[in-house]
Amino acid sequence: MSNVKVFRLAYADFNVINAERMVEYYTNVMGYRISEEQRGVTYLSNGLDHHNIVITPAETKAVRRYGYQLDGKLSLEEVQKQLHVQGIASTLKSDAKPGISSNLEIKDPAGNILELFTEMEQPAVGFGTSGIVPLKLGHIAFYAKNFKETINFYRDALGFNFTDKIGESFANFLTCNSDHHVLNIVASNETRLHHIAFQLKDASHQYASSDVLTKNNIPVLWGPSRHTAGHNIATYHHDPDKNVVELFIDLDVFIPELGIFEPRPWHEELPLKPQIWESLSAWGTEFEMDLASV
Structure with missing residues (x-):
């Protein structure tokens, strides 16, 4: 049994056909706040984390990545070794995403790409003041x-x-x-x-x-x-x-x-x-x- 332990779903990274409309939806309707915009990609925060939703312009809609936070009991290098023993390929990346200094990229059997990480910046942009504003x-x-x-x-x-x-x-x-x-x-x-x-x-x-x-x-x-x-x-x-x-x-x-x-x-x-x-x-x-x- 693996000692690798995910403890929360941190973010979803979307490929979006109309990025401007989607950003407007997440800010004005959902009440999220923009924490950063970089090379056309918009990072939106629920209130604490650097991002919980990522909007990436694309020609077709899809989920690019799902981000999961690990409990931190193992380093990413140790996690990579344990996954390797189970026959799961992974790629260790540095500074691949704003707010996360390093992550481990893997793919589940369905074909979803997952980004595993232990720490994310928490700029605490605060909850939105209008819109739905989920917890x-x-x-x-x-x-x-x-x-x-x-x-x-x-x-x-x-x-x-x-x-x-x-x-x-x-x-x-x-x-x-x-x-x-x-x-x-x-x-x-x-x-x-x-x-x-x-x-x-x-x-x-x-x-x-x-x-x-x-x-x-x-x-x-x-x-x-x-x-x-x-x-x-x-x-x-x-x-x-x-x-x-x-x-x-x-x-x-x-x-x-x-x-x-x-x-x-x-x-x-x-x-x-x-x-x-x-x-x-x-x-x-x-x-x-x-x-x-x-």
Whole structure:
């Protein structure tokens, strides 16, 4: 078993068709702040880190990189050696990204490029004063070819815990901390983003976020509704590049030592343990948009 341990999803780096529109969305609608602009690339901060979202102009939309922070118990050189033993190729880079002095670049079995690092500059630009202003970047969901191998990669190589599933193979939830999931790996014959998710503080914040979207002529696609896996109350909308964005509250808290989730009044059983769920919504609500087909 590897001693390599990721403890948070730090950033997503997007290839964007219309970078100007996407930067406007993240600043004016989402309430992020620009920490740096370099060679046409915009780095946006949730409030503390140098960046949590990176916007890179491109001819086609995609996620260029996902950034994960390691617990720091091993140096990047030691991490590289452990990954090598597992047959995982990696490249150690210096000053490849502003705010991060060095990182280790690897690729998961689905083809996603990951940047592992131990330290990021924290200029503490502060939370935005207008727009939605999430508490943090919460999780990523992506369609994955080789999805079983990809799940094992995150568990065995990077120290993720498996929590829930929806269906036998459709959605697979993993976490590297106490959040119910930091990753949702969706079985597919291709690899691409399913959605990116941001945590809000409470129900009033979620209601207000829908008002912000409406004022900016951005319709809510799905929700609010309480999910089964994770029990988060979620709404979904499209960003300017038609990526699906989730805004959520009430995500389950995982206790790996006990193999259960912290008890909540809305849980169907106590103690609640990881399981296979049959449906998406705990409320049984039906919506025009089926998130399984985005």
